[in-house]
Amino acid sequence: MSEQSLDRDGVRVGEPAGERDGWTGRARGALSRAGSNARRIRHLVRDRNRRVAEQRPPLRPGHRPQDILAVLLFTVGIAVIVLDIPTYPWLASLPAEYRTAFTAITDFGKGHWILWTTGLYCLLTLPLDWDRLTWRVRMALGTLWTFGAYIFVSVAASGIIVLILKWVLGRARPKLFEEVGPVHFVPMIFDHDYTSFPSGHSTTIAALATTLALILPSFRWLIAVCAFWVAFSRIMVGAHYPSDVIAGTLLGMSVAVVCARWMAYRRIGFALDDQGVLRPIMSRISLRACTRALWRAVTGRRAFVKPRATSGDGR
Numbered sequence: 001m002s003e004q005s006l007d008r009d010g011v012r013v014g015e016p017a018g019e020r021d022g023w024t025g026r027a028r029g030a031l032s033r034a035g036s037n038a039r040r041i042r043h044l045v046r047d048r049n050r051r052v053a054e055q056r057p058p059l060r061p062g063h064r065p066q067d068i069l070a071v072l073l074f075t076v077g078i079a080v081i082v083l084d085i086p087t088y089p090w091l092a093s094l095p096a097e098y099r100t101a102f103t104a105i106t107d108f109g110k111g112h113w114i115l116w117t118t119g120l121y122c123l124l125t126l127p128l129d130w131d132r133l134t135w136r137v138r139m140a141l142g143t144l145w146t147f148g149a150y151i152f153v154s155v156a157a158s159g160i161i162v163l164i165l166k167w168v169l170g171r172a173r174p175k176l177f178e179e180v181g182p183v184h185f186v187p188m189i190f191d192h193d194y195t196s197f198p199s200g201h202s203t204t205i206a207a208l209a210t211t212l213a214l215i216l217p218s219f220r221w222l223i224a225v226c227a228f229w230v231a232f233s234r235i236m237v238g239a240h241y242p243s244d245v246i247a248g249t250l251l252g253m254s255v256a257v258v259c260a261r262w263m264a265y266r267r268i269g270f271a272l273d274d275q276g277v278l279r280p281i282m283s284r285i286s287l288r289a290c291t292r293a294l295w296r297a298v299t300g301r302r303a304f305v306k307p308r309a310t311s312g313d314g315r
Contacts, residue, residue: 030127048266060276072250079243084182102236109201111159118152132305136293146269154207158255162203171197199240199248202231206252
């Protein structure tokens, strides 16, 4: 059987109109565009990998792996000695209303809602015919795709790391404080009661907060405060010791920064300024313009796609 050419929607030329307009033809076209867009992304990253290999900027002091490990060991060690032991009796002395209040916000540290929203957006927009979108709308949706993928990878990667550490280290949770104390470890026990270190919720919310703070630096203090209370809620509900929360927070922040620097080396979403500080490539002015254009397109006051070219005879 001879091969048939495909049109821009991925449908074979000469197919019956009914099939072309049906779900089969549309699905084939969407899959074709998704594959084409995925290949374009892969080629983009490969080209920039070669550029990075030629000249990689050195890491700033405090961002090197040995510096991050030193901060982690110091802060977690101090927390284990100074904070973990008095925390449980202090929590037991508080009224039950405190625990109830913090229970209402602690689940914001779960990763599923973050992964579902960012992952679905990236998958659903991958088959778009990006060349047909208007310039502002394409820039807005492309920026959302880039940062959505960044958030997804940061949260997912940090979540995988923290799960491995939890099950390997096997630290007893605070509810076993009176039985075994705050520094009881049973490695590889694979029991949920021995998955206290590090805090998974704190890791997730720290990764999310760091990504958002890097994307929207003007809101970084508001983001940091909100993330602090979600992470602190893990102590207030009796699920983790302070050292668990500190370790999870540092882990989530580190993974998010490493991912952002990987992107900045390739000038994907971020860039490094003269002092080596991470900055989003899109300025606030461009961000407002793209957001306004996307909102107008959603509300019907602006077109999503470019107008199709008309024939020369005016038809």
